Amino acid sequence: MIGYIEGKLLKKVEDRVLVLANQVGYEVVVPAVVMDKLKEKSVGDDVAFFIFYQQSERQPKPVLIGFTSDLERDFFQFFITAEDIGPLKAVKAMSIPVGEIASAIEAKDIQKLKQLKGIGGRTAQKIIATLNGKMARFMGNIPTQKPGETNVEDFIFPVLDVLVTQLGHKTMDAKKMINEALQRNPDISNPEELFDEVYRGPSHI
Numbered sequence: 001m002i003g004y005i006e007g008k009l010l011k012k013v014e015d016r017v018l019v020l021a022n023q024v025g026y027e028v029v030v031p032a033v034v035m036d037k038l039k040e041k042s043v044g045d046d047v048a049f050f051i052f053y054q055q056s057e058r059q060p061k062p063v064l065i066g067f068t069s070d071l072e073r074d075f076f077q078f079f080i081t082a083e084d085i086g087p088l089k090a091v092k093a094m095s096i097p098v099g100e101i102a103s104a105i106e107a108k109d110i111q112k113l114k115q116l117k118g119i120g121g122r123t124a125q126k127i128i129a130t131l132n133g134k135m136a137r138f139m140g141n142i143p144t145q146k147p148g149e150t151n152v153e154d155f156i157f158p159v160l161d162v163l164v165t166q167l168g169h170k171t172m173d174a175k176k177m178i179n180e181a182l183q184r185n186p187d188i189s190n191p192e193e194l195f196d197e198v199y200r201g202p203s204h205i
Contacts (some may be wrong), residue, residue, distance in 0.1 A: 002026075002064060006048040006165065009041055015091065017066070019047055026168035028066040030188065031076075031094035032117075037068055048161055051075055054087045065091055067191045070097050071172060075094065075138045082130040084123050106132050158191045 005028065007021030016029045028049055030038070041047060049066030052071045057165045065087060067073040079090045094101070094115040104112035105128055123204065156178055157195035163174035181188070181197040188194045 001053045002051050002153070003053070004048070005064070005066070006046070006051055009038075009045050009047045011043065011045055012038060016040055017047070019049070021157060021185070027063045029088075029091055030066045031091045033094050033097055034066060034068055034072070048165065052087070063087070064171065069175075071105075075102065078134060078138075079127075082127040084126055093119050098138050102135035106133070106135045106139065108132060156194070159194045162195065163198070186200060 005013050005019055005021050005026055007019045007026075009017060010020050010025055011018035012035075015032070016027055017037065021027045021030055026055065028051070030049070033050075037046070049064075050070045050072055052065040052067070054063040055061070056115060065076070074088075075113050076090060076094070076105065079085060079094070079101075080087050085093070096115070101113070101116070103109075110121060110124045110128070111117055112122055113127060119127070159178060160171075160174050163169045163177065164171050169177070177198045178194065179202075181194055184200075185193075185197050188197055
């Protein structure tokens with residue numbers, strides 16, 4: 001089963017991308033929140049995805065669903081346990097950062113959840129009934145964004161990718177280093193500043 005893909009971007013359309021990895025092209029379906037992070041990516045650029053592999057009797061054709069972090073993938077796996085939320089519906093619904101969805105679930109904010117594509121009031125209630133009280137880790141690991149601020153998630157992933165794929169840190173260790181850097185300096189506004197702050201702190205030793 002495929003859990004991670006890293007390669008070159010061959011194509012990008014609406015809700016999916018084509019990734020060339022080891023001379024094989026993989027079609028990866030991505031939620032809107034992930035596609036937003038790929039805005040600056042062009043054909044030929046390096047990309048990496050944590051994969052949720054979907055195949056069932058109803059869906060015999062394998063579907064690869066991609067995320068920019070394993071935390072996003074973990075949230076997705078929780079999300080699809082809610083009644084009436086299948087994998088493909090969850091992909092369409094994930095149009096805002098995971099931290100915001102998790103916060104809405106914990107706050108029992110039905111109106112916020114109804115803003116997600118394909119989610120009505122009744123489905124929002126089912127999501128809350130299933131997941132309320134289980135979202136703390138997703139709220140705490142993804143920084144929230146205030147109006148007018150740079151989207152922190154836009155530059156977390158490039159730094160995480162460098163730490164894991166180029167410098168050999170374990171993913172959880174790299175996340176801890178990034179979170180500690182952001183806590184030390186909340187005014188960080190780009191990947192270079194974040195990377196510098198990570199290596200000013202003690203966590204990399």
